[in-house]
Amino acid sequence: MLRKDEQRQRDLFESERNFRLLVEGVADYALYMLDPTGTITSWNIGGQRIKGYAPEEILGEHFSRFYTEADRANGKPQRALQIAREQGRYEEDGWRVRKDGTFFWASVVIDPIYEDGKLVGFAKITRDMTERREAQLKLEQMQKQLAEAQKLDALGQLTGGVAHDFNNLLMIISGSLHILRRGAGHDAKSQRALTAIETATKRGAALTSQLLTFARRQSVNPQSIDVAERISAVREVLETGVGGNVTLEFDLPSAVLPVTVDTSEFETALVNLVVNARDAMPGGGTITVSARPQAGDGTGGNPYVAISVKDTGSGIAPDVLDKIFDPFFTTKPIGKGTGLGLSQVHGFAHQAGGTVKVRSELGNGTEVTILLPREANAPQADAIDTSERGGSGTVLLVEDNPDVASVSISLLEQLGYSVRRVADAEAALRAIEHDGIDLVFSDIVMPGKMDGLALAHRLRQIRPGLPILLATGYSDAAINVRGDFPILRKPYEIHELSQAIARLPR
Ligand SMILES: Nc1ncnc2c1ncn2[C@@H]1O[C@H](COP(=O)(O)OP(=O)(O)OP(=O)(O)O)[C@@H](O)[C@H]1O
Ligand SMILES: [Mg+2]
Helix, strand or coil: CHHHHHHHHHHHHHHHHHHHHHHHHCCCEEEEEECCCCEECCCCHHHHHHHCCCHHHHCCCEHHHHCCHHHHHCCHHHHHHHHHHHHCCEEEEEEEECCCCCEEEEEEEEEEEEECCEEEEEEEEEEECHHHHHHHHHHHHHHHHHHHHHHHHHHHHHHHHHHHHHHHHHHHHHHHHHHHHHHCCCCHHHHHHHHHHHHHHHHHHHHHHHHHHHCCCCCCCEEEEEHHHHHHHCHHHHHHHHCCCEEEEEECCCCCCEEEEEHHHHHHHHHHHHHHHHHCCCCCEEEEEEEEEECCCCCCCCCEEEEEEEECCCCCCHHHHCCCCCCCCCCCCCCCCCCCHHHHHHHHHHHCCCEEEEEECCCCCEEEEEEEECCCCCCCCCCCCCCCCCCCCEEEEECCCHHHHHHHHHHHHHCCCEEEEECCHHHHHHHHHCCCCCEEEEECCCCCCCCHHHHHHHHHHHCCCCCEEEEECCHHHHHHHCCCCCEEECCCCHHHHHHHHHCCCC
16 A cells, blocks of 8 residues: 555656656747746746746746837736636737847747646746748748739730730821821811820820830830930920929939830830829929949849939838839829829839839838849940931732721822732732832731731842831730831831831841
8 A cells, every 4th residue: 555655656756757857858948837926936948048048047037027118018918817817828929028138029828727726827838939930921022022923914914915906096096197187177176176186196105105015025126225315315304394393303424324225115214203203292392313333233243224213202101112013003183193104114124124123211202213234335326317208119018907007008108109008928928929019018916827027037038138117016026026127116107107118228
């Protein structure tokens, strides 16, 4: 009988000792006891490792010292014990403080302990989750960026397709308008109506082109330009745009900063940024347009040219900042903003191989920076010509859309050309067998086995000297052309058509 008791005592002692060793030795968790008021009554290796206190420093202290000052002031430690008592358990993830004052992200569990129905204290388990939390945050950040990129991509494809159809429509409207202008009576009313249509068409073309740039399709006319020189060239336009109470300043280097971009898209992006800056400063302020070279990322990366537009305006709220590049996102009243400005800027920068960065603080202004890859060589000057020249000879027009064809024919005829029209590439190849074609003007996107580009390559083989001009309303179609043939962007005006023909190599 006695021996049995002894044995049991020994077993109990043994198991308690094992248990104590286990608890004290666990290094990954702080495992300790509190008395019913929250005073620390036991401590383990994990507690020492995570929180930095040796047992003699911490036993007898109140556990609230692990909380942040703000949490203590709010009565959070007392509340935790109360919840544990009332609900049988308290769990929380939150910031705690180590002995050295640094914060760590803790996962905390508090269990009340009862003996014979009476609360004798609390078991507290704390785990340091700082690293896991950081990894988690990084992962979430990456997922967010990926989702953002995918969203913009999908929207880009959609808008690209719509813009193609739109440009054909606009081509028909603007071309027909040109014909009407010539035939119309000169009464003021019809002239006003025509002018209204013209303005609306130009606006439609500008919007469509913003959409296309956003769609991040390859640009149609990449050219080597000097950033500072281009900015100076549109200086006047920008100045008239900002209005009286806004000061526009320029900070441009004398050094040449060459980049390869579509000039008109570059200018549009600049205008979009300056207009946004102006809109953010209804009470006046200063806009600074600057350009500067920027070294690569320090790891031997390529150099950039940074073009930034900085304002002293309202700034952008953090929750809005995520959305500003989305097409059609605007915080402006109806009729004031379409929400396409920054979409264009984004698309432009990316298709030029660069990127856009925004720095903004609510109430403290905004700085949008376009980073473009910096070219090694200085750009060559290229004279700009806006005249409308007459021509002669026969043009073979290859265009599947009959309405677009009829306005193109009319524009070509006005320029003095005779026109023969076919609807697809195969018909064009048959027509070319007869003599008398001086120039081929073909749409790129066409139904049938051969598109405009394939036709152009074929013609170059069989008729090496024949001038070829391509047209497209959809810059995706221009990607494969890669400068092999000149391209005219739809919708085009009569002077643009005449210049494009005049520039053809013969
Ligand atoms: N410089 C800026 N300061 C403050 N907010 C800005 C600034 N630039 C852009 N934003 C915010 O981003 C939104 C989107 O800009 P975005 O240029 O794409 O469209 P929008 O200016 O509203 O319209 P749109 O440019 O088509 O006329 C704006 O409505 C505005 O809320
Ligand atoms: Mg805008």
